[in-house]
Amino acid sequence: MKASDTVPGPRAEDQLPHSTQAAAKIVIVGGFGVGKTTMVGSVSEIKPLTTEETMTQAGIGVDDNFGSASKTATTVAMDFGRIRISDEVVLYLFGTPGQERFWFLWNGLFEGALGAVVLVDTRRLEVSFEVMGRLEERGVPFVVAVNTFPDAPRYAIEDLRQALDLTPEIPIIECDARRRASSRDVLMTLMRFLQALMAANGTLT
Amino acid sequence: MTPPQRHRRRPASDPPSTPVPSPRHTPGGTGQDEEPKKPERLYTITGPDGDRAQLDLVTLIVARADPPASAPPEEAAVLRLCASPLSVAELSAYLRLPFSAMTVLLTDMLAAGTVHARAPIVRQQLPDRSLLEAVMHGLERL
Numbered sequence: 001m002k003a004s005d006t007v008p009g010p011r012a013e014d015q016l017p018h019s020t021q022a023a024a025k026i027v028i029v030g031g032f033g034v035g036k037t038t039m040v041g042s043v044s045e046i047k048p049l050t051t052e053e054t055m056t057q058a059g060i061g062v063d064d065n066f067g068s069a070s071k072t073a074t075t076v077a078m079d080f081g082r083i084r085i086s087d088e089v090v091l092y093l094f095g096t097p098g099q100e101r102f103w104f105l106w107n108g109l110f111e112g113a114l115g116a117v118v119l120v121d122t123r124r125l126e127v128s129f130e131v132m133g134r135l136e137e138r139g140v141p142f143v144v145a146v147n148t149f150p151d152a153p154r155y156a157i158e159d160l161r162q163a164l165d166l167t168p169e170i171p172i173i174e175c176d177a178r179r180r181a182s183s184r185d186v187l188m189t190l191m192r193f194l195q196a197l198m199a200a201n202g203t204l205t
Numbered sequence: 206m207t208p209p210q211r212h213r214r215r216p217a218s219d220p221p222s223t224p225v226p227s228p229r230h231t232p233g234g235t236g237q238d239e240e241p242k243k244p245e246r247l248y249t250i251t252g253p254d255g256d257r258a259q260l261d262l263v264t265l266i267v268a269r270a271d272p273p274a275s276a277p278p279e280e281a282a283v284l285r286l287c288a289s290p291l292s293v294a295e296l297s298a299y300l301r302l303p304f305s306a307m308t309v310l311l312t313d314m315l316a317a318g319t320v321h322a323r324a325p326i327v328r329q330q331l332p333d334r335s336l337l338e339a340v341m342h343g344l345e346r347l
Binding site (some may be wrong): 007009010014015016017018020021022024025043045049050051052054059075080082083084085086088090091092094103105106107108109111112113114115122125126129132133136137138139140141153155159163164165166167171180184187188191193195198199200203204205 | 206207208209210211212213214215216223240260261262263264265267285286289290291292294295297298300303304305308310316323324325326327328329331333334336337338339340341342343344345347
């Protein structure tokens with residue numbers, strides 16, 4: 001740790017007003033390389049930041065340091081961005097690794113989130129299966145966003161719904177995570193879905 | 206071309222509990238066929254866990270006073286950065302501290318009364334749809 005005055009902070013224009021009372025979060029989850037960080041960056045009003053967690057992990061099937069140590073320190077990183085909603089509320093977006101075993105590293109990452117966006121790549125659709133299953137088990141509401149890569153197979157939305165075994169009410173939308181308007185549409189779709197859930201159930205749990 | 210097929214799951218009947226970190230030492234060696242072990246945080250908390258668990262990634266931290274000259278560098282940095290509200294996640298990023306280490310530092314500072322915490326909005330306690338509407342209005346302005 002260097003002297004405190006060398007620690008960078010938010011730019012003056014990025015400081016939240018004192019009236020900001022509370023923050024909410026949305027999680028963007030998907031496999032490696034699916035575009036989570038791209039989506040966070042395209043809608044965030046601040047330059048995306050990274051929070052890390054360091055953990056120990058048994059060295060499984062990798063170089064075993066000649067048997068001297070069975071554990072290695074591993075750093076798991078999560079990129080996030082921020083959108084000011086009003087003078088009282090701020091929204092954070094977290095691009096989260098798809099592997100559930102990392103999720104516990106950040107308290108309440110999914111439990112407290114308003115909802116989740118599962119970002120999928122049709123070239124590797126099955127990478128997202130486990131994530132969706134885990135969210136279903138945890139009762140976390142989610143929408144599916146298909147990041148359209150130029151060389152990826154295109155499926156009709158209803159074929160995707162069948163393949164992903166999603167109920168009719170769960171929105172599936174195509175997006176281009178690089179574009180702010182497109183990523184914003186994904187978030188709007190999630191919010192409308194949450195509204196519908198709340199209208200139907202009176203709660204989001 | 207047919208996409209691969211998934212099968213939907215149901216919510217677990219038992220609400221998911223906080224996963225328990227695996228024991229530090231597993232007897233019986235490390236055979237090649239063993240399942241990958243659940244990772245554990247390198248930084249662990251020695252005190253009661255309750256205080257730390259209250260700090261979410263998006264709990265907002267606000268300084269209550271200017272940093273005293275005697276404050277350690279990390280605390281002085283937190284107090285300076287939190288002159289306006291800042292999330293625990295942002296503090297972790299700016300100070301380059303792992304999230305868990307950040308919560309340890311903040312737990313101490315909350316206990317000492319040098320910072321305030323503003324609790325996050327969480328799904329389970331959403332009172333009504335007005336917040337969702339506010340978020341949509343905010344997104345429309347992007």
